[in-house]
Amino acid sequence: MSSVLTIRGGVPLSGRVTVRGAKNLVPKAMVAALLGSEPSVLRNVPEIKDVEVVTSLLQLHGVSVERDEVSGDLTLDPKEAKTAHVADIDAHAGDSRIPILLCGPLIHAIGEAFIPDLGGCRIGDRPIDYHLNVLRQFGAVVDKRPGGISISAPRGLRGAKISLPYPSVGATEQVLLSATRAEGITELSGAATEPEVIDLIAVLQKMGALISVQSDRTIRIEGVAELGGYRHRALPDRNEAASWASAALATRGDIFVEGASQRDMMTFLNVFRKLGGGLAIEDDGIRFYHRGGKLSPLVLETDVHPGFMTDWQQPLVVALTQAEGVSIVHETVYENRFGFTEALRRMGATIQVHRECLGSVPCRFGQRNFLHSAVISGPTRLHGADFDIPDLRGGFSHLIAALAAEGVSRATGIDVIKRGYEHFTDKLAALGADFDLEEAR
Numbered sequence: 366m367s368s369v370l371t372i373r374g375g376v377p378l379s380g381r382v383t384v385r386g387a388k389n390l391v392p393k394a395m396v397a398a399l400l401g402s403e404p405s406v407l408r409n410v411p412e413i414k415d416v417e418v419v420t421s422l423l424q425l426h427g428v429s430v431e432r433d434e435v436s437g438d439l440t441l442d443p444k445e446a447k448t449a450h451v452a453d454i455d456a457h458a459g460d461s462r463i464p465i466l467l468c469g470p471l472i473h474a475i476g477e478a479f480i481p482d483l484g485g486c487r488i489g490d491r492p493i494d495y496h497l498n499v500l501r502q503f504g505a506v507v508d509k510r511p512g513g514i515s516i517s518a519p520r521g522l523r524g525a526k527i528s529l530p531y532p533s534v535g536a537t538e539q540v541l542l543s544a545t546r547a548e549g550i551t552e553l554s555g556a557a558t559e560p561e562v563i564d565l566i567a568v569l570q571k572m573g574a575l576i577s578v579q580s581d582r583t584i585r586i587e588g589v590a591e592l593g594g595y596r597h598r599a600l601p602d603r604n605e606a607a608s609w610a611s612a613a614l615a616t617r618g619d620i621f622v623e624g625a626s627q628r629d630m631m632t633f634l635n636v637f638r639k640l641g642g643g644l645a646i647e648d649d650g651i652r653f654y655h656r657g658g659k660l661s662p663l664v665l666e667t668d669v670h671p672g673f674m675t676d677w678q679q680p681l682v683v684a685l686t687q688a689e690g691v692s693i694v695h696e697t698v699y700e701n702r703f704g705f706t707e708a709l710r711r712m713g714a715t716i717q718v719h720r721e722c723l724g725s726v727p728c729r730f731g732q733r734n735f736l737h738s739a740v741i742s743g744p745t746r747l748h749g750a751d752f753d754i755p756d757l758r759g760g761f762s763h764l765i766a767a768l769a770a771e772g773v774s775r776a777t778g779i780d781v782i783k784r785g786y787e788h789f790t791d792k793l794a795a796l797g798a799d800f801d802l803e804e805a806r
């Protein structure tokens with residue numbers, strides 16, 4: 366039997382939660398440790414599934430990963446790095462998106478890489494063509510095999526002039542992790558500049574890399590022959606922080622998110638305030654609260670940084686169901702990120718999804734038959750329902766809706782949430798949510 370979370374909704378969430386290192390940085394900083402000739406120490410590491418998956422993959426490749434049980438700090442030592450058995454790696458097929466980022470570091474460390482089929486949220490097709498093109502431009506040979514891909518570089522990786530068709534976070538990180546120890550200079554144009562990308566650059570600079578970020582989305586990397594270790598405190602998880610903010614608003618609650626960082630969330634904070642949410646920005650975190658009055662509808666588009674982050678979209682849509690009037694959300698990063706609205710409709714929300722670009726700028730998905738714009742009319746009273754968690758943020762949105770709804774909801778598939786939300790049931794309990802968890806036997 367799978368775990369079942371039974372939620373009795375209608376209780377405003379109130380209290381304090383802490384967010385630790387970002388899911389979208391920590392596993393990548395762990396991968397970066399493979400590039401060093403000395404151990405690295407990573408601080409502020411959350412206990413989430415993606416960290417477990419990368420720990421296991423690194424260990425299979427001979428990297429020692431030690432966790433300090435008190436502080437949670439990870440010490441990663443790559444000096445015994447070795448080839449892993451394909452069957453062991455295969456066991457991680459479908460677990461996460463991070464394994465594709467092991468390519469460059471593994472080639473530098475042991476001359477080859479086998480990468481299992483990727484997992485991650487099913488919110489679009491999520492191809493890896495940019496990654497493979499990047500690797501080929503560095504001189505790697507890519508072989509598709511059943512269950513994964515095999516990569517080698519008979520003449521080593523060499524710097525290249527690379528241009529991305531879209532500022533992909535993962536492909537930018539692929540370039541960074543491959544180029545820092547490649548021979549010669551790499552110039553990447555069309556790069557992503559999300560805070561997590563910049564934090565990865567900070568990690569690599571600590572290791573001895575030479576990387577400069579220019580104002581026009583160009584990143585220049587001068588390859589170096591050897592890198593050392595790093596000591597780094599991961600930046601906080603702005604996506605988890607935004608999720609708790611949306612939960613505070615949707616449930617008419619008041620949540621202090623310790624660790625939330627204003628600098629990385631400015632676009633979200635503007636939107637939250639325009640919607641009518643209350644904010645108190647402190648040095649150690651941000652208080653998000655419902656001010657008691659009406660919420661105002663919004664028109665917004667997701668975009669690459671510094672735009673409105675796509676991972677904030679799904680939780681915020683639940684808060685928009687409580688705004689007075691019509692809100693429009695145009696999703697321009699993933700073509701299929703509104704599937705989660707079906708369960709919200711079953712809970713009483715009024716949401717229509719459209720193929721047209723309902724935004725100021727037509728996006729890549731406009732003429733291609735993707736339901737990527739949503740019109741949300743509110744306020745609607747939500748009522749409890751049963752649902753199976755579809756993906757990380759969509760699933761968290763369903764939980765927020767259940768917490769805001771009248772009556773009882775039952776959620777299955779909640780392990781998906783553990784991929785990106787540390788100890789989320791403990792946090793719900795600390796915020797006063799009324800729920801029972803029947804763990805899988």
Ligand SMILES: CC(=O)N[C@H]1[C@@H](OP(=O)(O)OP(=O)(O)OC[C@H]2O[C@@H](n3ccc(=O)[nH]c3=O)[C@H](O)[C@@H]2O)O[C@H](CO)[C@@H](O)[C@@H]1O
Nearest residue numbers: 389491492493494495496532533534535536675676698699
């Ligand atoms: C683990 C991690 O950090 N995940 C984040 C990362 O995902 P991830 O790095 O996978 O996302 P990308 O920025 O690469 O994807 C953006 C867009 O580019 C497309 N694309 C990407 C790669 C490729 O080879 N071909 C291609 O077409 C994707 O389908 C998508 O439409 O950035 C996303 C955008 O901020 C976030 O939503 C994810 O939470």
Ligand SMILES: C=C(OP(=O)(O)O)C(=O)O
Nearest residue numbers: 462485486676757758785
């Ligand atoms: C899409 C997400 O993550 P991933 O890239 O790991 O699937 C997310 O965190 O919302």
